[in-house]
Amino acid sequence: MIPAAFAYARPTTVDEALQAIADGGEDVKVLAGGQSLIPVMRLRLAAPETVVDLTRVAELRGVREEGDVLVVGAMTTHSDVLADPLLAQYGQLLVQATETVADRQVRHRGTFGGALAHADPAGDLPAVALALDAEFVLVGPSGRRTVPASEFFVDYLTTALEEGELLVEIRLPKLGSEWGVRYEKFNRVAQAWSIVAVAAAVRREGGRIAEARIGLTNMGSTPLRATATEAALLGADVSLEAVTAAAALAADGTSPSSDLNAQADYRQHLARVLTRRALSAATGL
Ligand SMILES: Cc1cc2nc3c(=O)[nH]c(=O)nc-3n(C[C@H](O)[C@H](O)[C@H](O)COP(=O)(O)OP(=O)(O)OC[C@H]3O[C@@H](n4cnc5c(N)ncnc54)[C@H](O)[C@@H]3O)c2cc1C
Secondary structure, three states: OOOOOOEEEOOOOHHHHHHHHHHOOOOEEEEOOOOOHHHHHHOOOOOOOEEEEOOOOHHHOOEEEEOOEEEEEOOOEHHHHHHOHHHHHHOHHHHHHHHOOOOHHHHHHOEHHHHHHHOOOOOHHHHHHHHOOOEEEEEEOOEEEEEEHHHHEEEOOEEOOOOOOEEEEEEEEOOOOOEEEEEEEEOOOOOOOOOEEEEEEEEEEOOEEEEEEEEEEOOOOOOEEOHHHHHHHOOOEOOHHHHHHHHOOOOOOOOOOOOOOOOHHHHHHHHHHHHHHHHHHHOOO
16 A cells, blocks of 8 residues: 655754654654554555654664663664664663564664654563663653653553654663573564563572563553562572562563454463563573
8 A cells, every 4th residue: 555645854853853843734753764654654544744754863873871871862773772882781681672573674774762652562672661661751842851661651552752742762771790681572483573572680689689670562552560570589589489489470460462363361371481481591590
């Protein structure tokens, strides 16, 4: 299918992009990598009056460090993430999850910011951002604001982004060598969306677990934290028994959907199994 006709703007700065959005009429869509937006436009599920293409806004692309934080520009592509030296050192959970996204062609165009703004619960990167307590920096007509990941994902394909606002950067904590991480994804064929996936980051102190962060992909209408598992791990021995007992709680409080790929109870089973695997790998068991 061919998209409905639209006006097209290609700004080179964030200020120009905000102006183009303001001038774009009733229904304006921002284009990042186009890997989710273009298919939706081709099916005419979206027919924006104006498309504002961010691909030439250089200030939105790249990774830098600010003290203990990694700042990832919204237009940083999945391929950029995989090649970035700072993320290789301090952002392995994001790197591992990004490696599982689609294929090389999609990773070349698709962006970290686009995947988060799209907020598909089957997407791999929202659960990583949630597990890491990322912060989302948004700019719009009324200025700049920072939204924690726990408030960014509001519902199915719905975020805290307001009309006219842009996601400009994502702030992630640097995880040093005291952290172990693992992204465990279950899908039917390679390079496909997650049926369920688990993002785990664990900080060890001596033989104990000092901190655990676990994000769940596709276990509800938004990414979720496995809070009961996290609480059970706090202060626990690094042992297979402790990890297995905590992982058994991973599906508590979740209400995943049933579809052609999996029934809800099977997804809950997968969440428990994948959490055990992710925690075992992250703790080096
Ligand atoms: C064949 C295929 C397989 C895929 N498999 C996977 C997979 O296994 N795992 C996975 O996680 N993802 C997968 N994806 C999705 C991929 O990760 C996309 O990159 C992502 O969903 C959208 O990113 P994008 O940059 O292409 O955004 P776009 O498609 O350009 O935009 C998506 C939405 O976000 C909005 N948006 C984009 N950027 C901003 C911004 N800076 N501020 C405000 N709003 C913004 C757009 O207006 C649009 O509504 C797949 C995609 C395809 C086509």
